Amino acid sequence: MAIDKRIIDFIKAHHLLALATSKDNTPYCANCFYVYDEKKNWLIFSSDTKTRHAQDFIANPNVAGTIALETKEISKIQGVQLLGTILELREEELKIAKTKYLKAFPYAEKMKAQLWAMQLTFIKMTHNKLGFGKKLVWQK
Secondary structure (H helix, E strand, O other): OOOOOHHHHHHOOOOEEEEEEEEEOOOEEEEEEEEEEEEEEEEEEEOOOOOHHHHHHHHHHHEEEEEEOOOOHHHHHEEEEEEEEEEEHHHHHHHHHHHHHHHOHHHHOOOOOOOEEEEEEEEEEEEEOOOOOOEEEOOO
């Protein structure tokens, strides 16, 4: 099933992912800058392996996340809830991802953090501009 263009456009228009991890039945959240790779349907983000969220997703690659438009106007509320799996990027995939990530965040070149991908498996978008409580859903 193809992903609704409105979902793709929303994800591409934003850059901050609230990433939720879990290790040993203990949840944790972190905010990560991301770039969306539409062809692969994954979010590329940077994280040092020493961070708590990276340690969590290395142990348990199943994660959740949200991307939201910050607004107080009910009629303008938009956001996505995500499920996915974290992949460590290597070789050619890493080169391509690095090019995309540095184009979006050129200052990241000075950082030594590693790039990862959240391979999306489920997306639910709340889109109140289409009607109060309107949901668009995609699942792999």
